[in-house]
Amino acid sequence: MNPKLSNKIANxxxxxxxxxxxxxxxxxxxxxxxxxxxxxxxxFLTTPARAFTAxxxxxxxxxxxxxxxxxxxLISFPIALxxxxxxxxxxxxxxxxxxxxxxxxxxxxxxxxVVGLFGFLIFVVQFDFGFSILxxxxxxxxxxxxxxxxxxxxxxxxxxxxxxxxxxALGLSKWETVTRIILPAALPSILTGxxxxxxxxxxxxxxxxxxxxxxxxxxxxxxxxxxxxxxPLNPMRPAETxxxxxxxxxxxxxxxxxxxxxxxxxxxxxxxxxxxxxxxxFIGKRLYQKLTSAK
Amino acid sequence: MRKSRWIQLVIVLVIVVLGTAGYxxxxxxxxxxxxxxxxxxxxQPLVEAAGEEYSGxxxxxxxxxxxxxxxxxxxxxxxxxVDIGNSDVFAEEQKGIKANxxxxxxxxxxxxxxxxxxxxxxxxxxxxxxxxxxxxxVTNWSQLGxxxxxxxxxxxxxGSGTRMTFERWAxxxxxxxxxxxxxxxxxxxxxxxxxxxxxxxxxxxxxDQSVQAITLNGVxxxxxxxxxxxxxxxxxxxxxxxxxxxxxxxxxxxxxxxAHIQRTLVKQLGYISVADMHVSRDVSGRVGEK
Amino acid sequence: MDKKLQEQLLKKSKAAKLExxxxxxxxxxxxxxxxxxxxxxxxxxxxxxxxxxxxxxxxWDFLSGKSWNPSVTNSHxxxxxxxxxxxxxxFIVTILSAIIATPFAIGTAIFMTEISPRRGAAILQPVxxxxxxxxxxxxxxxxxxxxxxxxxxxxxxxxFGIFSGTFVLFVMILPTxxxxxxxxxxxxxxxxxxxxxxxxxxxxxxxxxxxxxxATPGILTAIVFGMARAFGEALAVQMVIGNAALVPTSLFxxxxxxxxxxxxxxxxxxxxxxxxxxxxxxxLVLLVMSLIFNLVIRLIGRKGAMPK
Numbered sequence: 001m002n003p004k005l006s007n008k009i010a011n012x013x014x015x016x017x018x019x020x021x022x023x024x025x026x027x028x029x030x031x032x033x034x035x036x037x038x039x040x041x042x043x044f045l046t047t048p049a050r051a052f053t054a055x056x057x058x059x060x061x062x063x064x065x066x067x068x069x070x071x072x073x074l075i076s077f078p079i080a081l082x083x084x085x086x087x088x089x090x091x092x093x094x095x096x097x098x099x100x101x102x103x104x105x106x107x108x109x110x111x112x113x114v115v116g117l118f119g120f121l122i123f124v125v126q127f128d129f130g131f132s133i134l135x136x137x138x139x140x141x142x143x144x145x146x147x148x149x150x151x152x153x154x155x156x157x158x159x160x161x162x163x164x165x166x167x168x169a170l171g172l173s174k175w176e177t178v179t180r181i182i183l184p185a186a187l188p189s190i191l192t193g194x195x196x197x198x199x200x201x202x203x204x205x206x207x208x209x210x211x212x213x214x215x216x217x218x219x220x221x222x223x224x225x226x227x228x229x230x231x232p233l234n235p236m237r238p239a240e241t242x243x244x245x246x247x248x249x250x251x252x253x254x255x256x257x258x259x260x261x262x263x264x265x266x267x268x269x270x271x272x273x274x275x276x277x278x279x280x281x282f283i284g285k286r287l288y289q290k291l292t293s294a295k
Numbered sequence: 296m297r298k299s300r301w302i303q304l305v306i307v308l309v310i311v312v313l314g315t316a317g318y319x320x321x322x323x324x325x326x327x328x329x330x331x332x333x334x335x336x337x338x339q340p341l342v343e344a345a346g347e348e349y350s351g352x353x354x355x356x357x358x359x360x361x362x363x364x365x366x367x368x369x370x371x372x373x374x375x376x377v378d379i380g381n382s383d384v385f386a387e388e389q390k391g392i393k394a395n396x397x398x399x400x401x402x403x404x405x406x407x408x409x410x411x412x413x414x415x416x417x418x419x420x421x422x423x424x425x426x427x428x429x430x431x432x433v434t435n436w437s438q439l440g441x442x443x444x445x446x447x448x449x450x451x452x453x454g455s456g457t458r459m460t461f462e463r464w465a466x467x468x469x470x471x472x473x474x475x476x477x478x479x480x481x482x483x484x485x486x487x488x489x490x491x492x493x494x495x496x497x498x499x500x501x502x503d504q505s506v507q508a509i510t511l512n513g514v515x516x517x518x519x520x521x522x523x524x525x526x527x528x529x530x531x532x533x534x535x536x537x538x539x540x541x542x543x544x545x546x547x548x549x550x551x552x553x554a555h556i557q558r559t560l561v562k563q564l565g566y567i568s569v570a571d572m573h574v575s576r577d578v579s580g581r582v583g584e585k
Numbered sequence: 586m587d588k589k590l591q592e593q594l595l596k597k598s599k600a601a602k603l604e605x606x607x608x609x610x611x612x613x614x615x616x617x618x619x620x621x622x623x624x625x626x627x628x629x630x631x632x633x634x635x636x637x638x639x640x641x642x643x644x645w646d647f648l649s650g651k652s653w654n655p656s657v658t659n660s661h662x663x664x665x666x667x668x669x670x671x672x673x674x675x676f677i678v679t680i681l682s683a684i685i686a687t688p689f690a691i692g693t694a695i696f697m698t699e700i701s702p703r704r705g706a707a708i709l710q711p712v713x714x715x716x717x718x719x720x721x722x723x724x725x726x727x728x729x730x731x732x733x734x735x736x737x738x739x740x741x742x743x744x745f746g747i748f749s750g751t752f753v754l755f756v757m758i759l760p761t762x763x764x765x766x767x768x769x770x771x772x773x774x775x776x777x778x779x780x781x782x783x784x785x786x787x788x789x790x791x792x793x794x795x796x797x798x799x800a801t802p803g804i805l806t807a808i809v810f811g812m813a814r815a816f817g818e819a820l821a822v823q824m825v826i827g828n829a830a831l832v833p834t835s836l837f838x839x840x841x842x843x844x845x846x847x848x849x850x851x852x853x854x855x856x857x858x859x860x861x862x863x864x865x866x867x868x869l870v871l872l873v874m875s876l877i878f879n880l881v882i883r884l885i886g887r888k889g890a891m892p893k
Contacts, residue, residue: 011789014692018696108810108813110817111848111868124376145618155768175608199717203720204720213359214339214362252337277714362852364852
């Protein structure tokens with residue numbers, strides 16, 4: 001077969017594959033959003049859930065999901081960033097590093113229920129945090145670290161070595177080179193990693209059932225003092241997230257409109273992830289422009 | 296550079312001041328005003344709803360209700376990590392639990408019924424037929440007078456309270472052959488409703504229009520038949536405490552067993568009130584007059 | 586004067602101090618992760634091994650037994666804990682879904698980085714990122730309402746089985762594998778491509794012979810992560826695979842995976858009992874199997890990689 005022909009065939013095949021994927025993904029998203037759309041209104045988004053009567057909303061769960069995401073990222077991002085920098089910039093290429101890498105990859109294959117039970121025994125029972133957002137955030141940190149570390153490491157590796165040499169040639173120390181030159185340049189792809197992991201945090205249920213709990217006590221949205229039990233900001237209160245709520249009403253829900261609430265909540269979840277992605281990209285772009293003076 | 300230092304300092308100061316102010320003005324909740332109940336997902340809605348009502352009436356108390364399964368509830372109450380362990384089964388029936396260290400509080404009764412897909416064409420079965428179906432000796436609905444359709448068995452997960460009750464009282468102790476398993480009632484109902492030839496079992500409150508409930512030995516699955524034990528497939532919902540429960544735990548359990556909750560929430564959630572039962576049953580299965 | 590000068594010269598500069606601090610901080614972050622990983626592995630291992638040491642279950646019976654019924658003892662007075670059906674189920678579903686997902690993921694990634702970066706960035710990237718956030722329950726429900734009936738009408742049987750599980754997993758791991766493959770392709774330096782094109786290669790030759798080869802280790806990592814996700818996934822698979830502890834005989838008969846049995850059973854057993862330990866043994870098998878996967882892929886990667 002001559003190279004030109006194979007080039008054409010490959011080209012066509014790639015277009016076909018990409019088109020097919022877009023089709024699957026679009027069908028999936030369309031299905032979720034269209035089945036959930038009839039439920040979406042202000043009332044649904046703001047009222048608390050009901051246990052056994054129709055007309056419940058997802059207000060508290062929605063807030064919990066975002067709050068938990070924020071806390072988890074606050075804990076896991078610095079750790080993953082540090083580990084990613086060390087692995088890519090400092091770690092010698094020997095068997096110890098390889099063992100560490102393998103260990104991190106293995107962690108990501110653990111079923112989330114195992115991570116959840118580990119978090120339950122350590123944080124909820126041993127450290128006496130109880131069923132709380134904090135326990136949930138720590139459990140999700142375990143869950144989130146492998147993927148995040150790996151993607152930060154890859155993003156750093158993608159920055160060409162000439163940039164590092166440039167920094168060193170200007171008399172910067174290695175650490176300064178990394179923080180001032182490499183990190184800003186790698187920002188867009190680090191952001192992709194964060195967004196991907198944020199999506200997983202949003203959608204995770206099994207790890208949270210035993211840690212953040214599956215009940216959403218009423219919150220007082222006028223009370224922003226984090227030390228009060230009914231305050232939305234209190235990290236020590238039990239908090240059911242949106243994904244856990246979807247899981248719960250699908251498995252044991254007895255409200256008459258369980259199916260509608262479930263599809264409505266799924267659509268809200270997908271839209272939240274979308275909003276989060278757009279926001280993160282927008283902020284990331286501004287930050288990137290500011291840090292690298294790129295246009 | 297200077298300016299950004301100042302801004303950082305101000306931000307830190309503001310956080311510290313707000314933090315202390317918040318801590319000083321917090322509403323103090325005493326440790327003995329919060330209790331945690333963990334366990335059975337089937338019982339969770341009832342305890343949760345009752346807990347909300349109770350907290351509404353007694354300001355400052357907080358009832359934290361979580362699921363996790365009957366096994367989790369029993370092992371955590373045994374460890375002393377929680378105040379109440381919710382369970383679908385007697386503690387004696389659960390392996391690894393020292394039941395004499397726990398106190399049983401029966402708060403509701405739940406009836407369980409076999410359900411089948413609506414299109415199998417069978418509405419009545421006998422116990423012998425049911426056993427044949429679940430042990431795999433009958434494999435097609437036509438053998439039972441229904442349509443020509445292979446039987447698809449669906450079980451609850453091993454160790455689940457519903458499955459233990461069903462195997463004990465509906466299959467007379469016979470073990471189901473290995474088959475599909477699901478771990479929640481909602482999922483079981485969904486699968487039975489959509490899979491041709493499917494049969495499984497759920498609590499009464501889950502048997503809705505989408506599936507066909509079975510009349511067993513001529514007795515239909517109703518609350519009235521459970522109360523007289525004519526329908527034998529039912530179980531208690533238990534709330535286990537330690538031998539020396541705290542004051543709030545005691546008060547809360549009395550509240551759930553009170554006539555008010557038994558007459559309102561218990562019924563609304565599809566359970567049968569313990570007070571309405573004409574018979575009682577102990578762990579060994581002996582039925583007595585009440 | 587001399588002394589002062591000496592002091593000035595020997596004193597560590599601010600940058601050097603910062604360097605040590607930064608290195609220390611980033612090292613401790615890595616250390617923290619490593620310690621947690623080993624803590625979890627140790628935890629799972631100690632729980633999982635107690636089935637064999639304190640409950641005296643024969644290790645080979647566990648691996649090769651075909652019936653899973655931990656609360657029932659067989660004729661030898663041993664509990665029935667044969668994990669073979671689940672091990673096979675997990676293995677087949679994971680491998681199949683990875684085999685199907687890989688060409689699609691690589692194809693899409695090439696499309697996004699080499700053929701049409703603009704459209705890739707505008708449509709494909711946001712969509713793949715969005716899909717990662719869909720909870721597995723939702724995937725499972727769509728599988729149950731769309732995939733299972735479709736399989737039932739096309740292939741017969743009940744519709745539950747390995748085929749349906751594979752399909753759902755394929756869609757689930759696709760975004761992860763694709764976006765990580767994109768990252769891997771982006772790490773290939775531009776001058777590789779330019780050099781290949783300058784030598785007269787067509788675009789496909791450049792992609793196939795240079796870019797893909799150079800990115801092989803990264804792509805393999807992407808596949809490992811995808812397989813890891815497929816391996817550890819429980820809720821969605823459990824809803825469509827049928828979740829029956831039977832040795833799989835066909836792609837369309839109900840089967841089960843390690844994770845689905847683990848997840849359904851763990852809440853119904855009591856911590857420390859034999860039934861509970863047996864479930865932790867399943868988790869341990871999962872860990873060991875993913876370790877093996879990992880090593881195999883690394884070996885392949887080392888052979889396929891271009892020398893740097």
